[in-house]
Amino acid sequence: NAGVTQTPKFQVLKTGQSMTLQCAQDMNHNSMYWYRQDPGMGLRLIYYSASEGTTDKGEVPNGYNVSRLNKREFSLRLESAAPSQTSVYFCASKGLAGVGPYEQYFGPGTRLTVT
Amino acid sequence: GQQLNQSPQSMFIQEGEDVSMNCTSSSIFNTWLWYKQDPGEGPVLLIALYKAGELTSNGRLTAQFGITRKDSFLNISASIPSDVGIYFCAGPITGANSKLTFGKGITLSVRP
Numbered sequence: 001n002a003g004v005t006q007t008p009k010f011q012v013l014k015t016g017q018s019m020t021l022q023c024a025q026d027m028n029h030n031s032m033y034w035y036r037q038d039p040g041m042g043l044r045l046i047y048y049s050a051s052e053g054t055t056d057k058g059e060v061p062n063g064y065n066v067s068r069l070n071k072r073e074f075s076l077r078l079e080s081a082a083p084s085q086t087s088v089y090f091c092a093s094k095g096l097a098g099v100g101p102y103e104q105y106f107g108p109g110t111r112l113t114v115t
Numbered sequence: 116g117q118q119l120n121q122s123p124q125s126m127f128i129q130e131g132e133d134v135s136m137n138c139t140s141s142s143i144f145n146t147w148l149w150y151k152q153d154p155g156e157g158p159v160l161l162i163a164l165y166k167a168g169e170l171t172s173n174g175r176l177t178a179q180f181g182i183t184r185k186d187s188f189l190n191i192s193a194s195i196p197s198d199v200g201i202y203f204c205a206g207p208i209t210g211a212n213s214k215l216t217f218g219k220g221i222t223l224s225v226r227p
Binding site for chain 2: 004031033040041042043045048050058090094101102103104105106107108109
């Protein structure tokens with residue numbers, strides 16, 4: 001099992017460019033999440049998908065869109081990148097209620113720089 | 116909101132020492148999770164606690180779910196250089212069990 005995978009690992013964008021961050025999980029988890037991590041700010045939730053077919057805003061959704069393509073894949077899109085979106089982005093997933101109902105499992109991250 | 120507080124922001128210890136860190140809140144939690152993030156990697160779940168008073172170990176790590184349900188503690192014994200990283204606590208947000216709230220983390224440095 002690869003767990004949660006993210007591509008790309010690193011990306012540099014110019015202001016105004018667009019890109020999509022990809023995330024996939026092979027644990028048959030229902031819920032998936034996108035976070036950003038900035039120095040001194042901890043992990044902040046951008047968007048999440050509690051189950052296939054649903055998406056909801058998190059704490060910092062502005063400037064982002066998401067697509068839950070299927071149960072395995074959850075992508076994050078930046079339509080017009082801004083320097084404030086320079087960050088490390090993490091995808092996470094979580095299984096059903098029952099065993100480990102709250103435990104989220106993280107991918108390795110995408111380090112994005114917007115110049 | 117349900118915030119989790121971790122302090123200090125950084126801790127520096129000597130290899131071989133024990134270290135204790137805590138996570139506190141003004142709200143009650145029914146689950147506490149502890150994650151570790153190695154430099155350049157994603158957070159990895161270390162320990163999950165589901166019952167008030169519960170004490171759980173994972174190798175040299177021991178975590179406790181506080182009796183008041185408003186705090187949790189993580190102890191690392193006989194630290195080694197690979198213990199370096201950021202340690203986060205997390206708990207589910209009431210009424211939104213799909214979501215977690217995270218502490219800001221404690222960066223641990225271990226001097227050889």
